[in-house]
Amino acid sequence: MSAQPYRVATGGLIDRKHLCHFRFDGREYTGFAGDTLASALLANGVSLVGRSFKYHRPRGLISSGAEEPNALIELRRGAAREPNTRATTIELFDGLEAQSQNRWPSLGFDLLSLNRWAAPFLGAGFYYKTFMWPASFWEKVYEPLIRRAAGLGRAAGADDPDHYEKSFAHCDVLVIGAGPAGLMAALTAGRAGARIILANEDFVAGGQLHGDGGSINGTAAAAWVKGVIAELAAMPHVQIMPRTTIYGVYDGATYGAVERVNDHLLSVPAFEARQRHWRIHARRAVLASGAGERPLMFANNDLPGIMLASAARTYLQRFAVKPAGRVVIATSCDDGWASVDAALAAGVAIAAIVDTRSEVDEALLRLGRRSGAAIYCGGEVVKAHGGHRVGAISIRNANGSDTRHDCDGVWMSGGFSPLIHLTSHLGARPQWDERLQAFVPGQTLPAGLAVAGAACGDFALGACIAAGQRAGIEAAQACGFSAPATEPILCPETPAAVGVIALPRTAAGPVFVDFQNDVTAKDIALAAREGYSSPELAKRYTTLGMATDQGKTANINGMALLAATRGKSIAQVGTTVYRPPYTPVSFGALAGHHRGKDFRATRLTPAHHWAQEQGAVFMEAGAWMRAAWFPKAGESDWVESVIRETKATRSSVGLCDVSTLGKIDIQGADAGAFLDRVYCNTFSTLAVGRARYGLMLREDGFVMDDGTTSRLTPAHFLMTTTTSNASKVMQHLEFCHQALWPDLDLHMVSVSEHWAQYSLAGPRSRNVLQRLVDRQHDISNEAFPYMGAREITISGGLPARLYRISFSGELAYELAVPARYGDATVRALMAAGGEFGITPYGLETLNAMRIEKGHVTGSELNGTTTARDLGLGRMMSTKKDYIGRVMEERPALRDEKRWRLVGLKPVDRSHRLKAGGHLVGRHEPAVTANDQGYVTSASYSPMLEQWIGLGLLSAGDKRHGEIIRACDLLRQSEVEVEVCDPVFFDPKGERLHG
């Protein structure tokens, strides 16, 4: 067989000098640049391209565009493999590899096609009715079996190696579609000066003009398109976006789009994206999406070789490919007859023309007779015959007699439906138009969106172009531009595309309505009979229109059948509402670069590189990376590091990076009064140069956050928050100030990232600091006591802030320096502490030391605890109003049986305690009914030399000394623990003051 045997010798928008080799199901073929995979397959005589979803019937190409239900294929190989792409929209490139789907072992011989013979039993609702019993079989037996038999392509199963991008765009007028109406709208609005985005799903502008040919203003349509595109491309305010699908309309005149930047290349060039997701805000939009042809309904109408007449013309004229050698044209509108000339010009023989209408225009009949075809007006295709391809057609004549014609193709036209999907994305229901015999956009269009051309029923080329021009003028004017001078555009008359929906009168075999989901006319009738007769119910029961093509070729025929079954008109029955996306959108495009570690930004402290040099093991704390521990040679697990770090800190000095704490700078005459209202304790009385621990409640009385706040000058406070709540607290404070108490005189700003902050803890911490702090600042115990806070300078003039606060229970300081000095400062502190054996420690040691001291963190401030629960009840002032005061007084929140903070120590000192275990009585079974609380935090205590923990236990504050059990059923551990005071180490706090 010669290469591309079905290619017509001349014509088409293909580059015959640019040969493309490609493989389909392992076989080598050739095509040309400008082909789609579909047209290239047809050029090679490949008509069988897939197997159907449920019955595994052989399927071929029905369409030439995005509506294609059958030709779903897997594109590319390996990790880049992409299932369920439509062969009709894949631009051919040299080296393309594709596989058919849903067949085993091969496309030509598919074992599961046996389902076809079982088809009488596999109708709508079959799965619901059959796999009911026993219930446990559904998950284990039925579903896996069904999933193997049905289903579409296979996901790649490996990380997508390509990059995807997200972009944003703003324009005056977004034109959706680059057919005659869209081009005209863009040209007119562009000439008026409006900023235009012209989004074209296809890689070539012109739409159906390339299928139908014809002339505009006396020039060939293709030349006219070229001229318009050249003029648009020369306008700097016009952005033409080929290969870009507007897939959804959203609130606020927002449009979602996917640009297939490099899908048409063998591999994505370096530093480029495969696809780009666009979010477009357009003041006005013109929807010029065109219209889609409707299949006819007859038995075996899904056989390969049977396709839409407009698609056949597209293959003939745009791609110079003969989809068949001898065809039957079946139509219910004038437009179907347009295929006659196209077929004859390409040397395709026409066996017969069947028009469901008994009265057909005389000019069309003359055209038909010239072609030598047998003509049947008022006739009906009853059945297609064939195995892997249509071989003959049975026609019922108007007089009731049957005739059979041999053919290898059927080109059908059931009239056209406007492609109005985008108009109903915000909820508007399409309306039935009796004159057009189609659904048209509903009354309430998305704000700013106008519909033009075939998309609102202007099927004739002249009307379509005029509508585009009008829409362009209106859109430009709405954006404040004056209308440009326009001239009339002359087009020859085109055949009418309004067709009646002919229902199948006889059932000589399965009549397919939804090709992708294998829904037949019989299924629709069954749904109606069983009571699922509204469009929304019938859709769900039969799965009509629920496949990846969203029923683009199916819905209208389905609704017509449903209406007929119920003896109503289509207008009365209505239709379902389209939802985004118009065509499938890949997860890659939606995710963009936000995947894996790049899902969100990682925040690093100024000392991060220093910590890396020390060999720190990092852990994620919110968005931050924090050092968890600093392993030394010979340490085999983190507990060993924690023991060393803790002992070094408690015996000499340790250093910890606490830069991640939230910091809010609050200034103003009323700053103190404001803090009194947002903290449950009092801050207006805090002396300048002092810090105080503060507890913040939510308005419902539960604890929200804690931290120390310092008063630097009378009208200047610095608040710290926990790392994870920093932005939440900021938002809360802004709310309190702006929405509740706007008259308070203050301003606040987050300075979390402005300061690098280090905790120096241990008896030698002051010695280390004294080597860095400039001499004029006295930080002796007397001059700078516990809870002091002061602005100082270090290292000869660097402004810094020093706080004498302690989370570890040791003599401790926090030193804050401007972030850009963070790295230098940590190195200076380490150098200054060298002679004291200064030891960096991480979050694990911080945690061990704070548990030893019974200090709470996020594990205890978990949104379910009150100040009383945490033993902090006395902090709540009774002398002022503050957020949360009234609700905290609810009796249930003061119930003595509430879970209260306790310390927990395994009775057997060798036992390990784990956070998360639940607390039950010593001899009670570990069941929910006996649940008395849980372990919130646990760590190995280097000072007590055993595992210890904090927990919340019912009436726990009164149960010190009691033995209970901590049961972790998930990790299967049960430990007997003694309830004790949460402060395990230095209960009198003597070390703080050293």
Place this chain on the structure above:
Amino acid sequence: MRIGCPYCGERWNDEFIVLGDADALMKRPGEAQFALFYDYVYLRDNPAGRHRELWYHQGGCRQWLVVTRDTLNHTVHSVETARCVAQDREAAS
């Protein structure tokens, strides 16, 4: 959905955080009465149609805004700063 921030101009809603009913949330009771606070903290209407809501422009000017939005179709009818609304209320009372 896009919100016309009085300071920053019209922006997509991903820059904002919604809190809820502006009229309910901004009427913090002046008296320490449990019943008043119960309503304030927990009781909300859920209207179909126009709704005044508090939105925080976290990705912009950090201002709390009172946005009048139609909950049926997300049309934004008006945007004021919460500060102005609160000050007007205080001036009126």
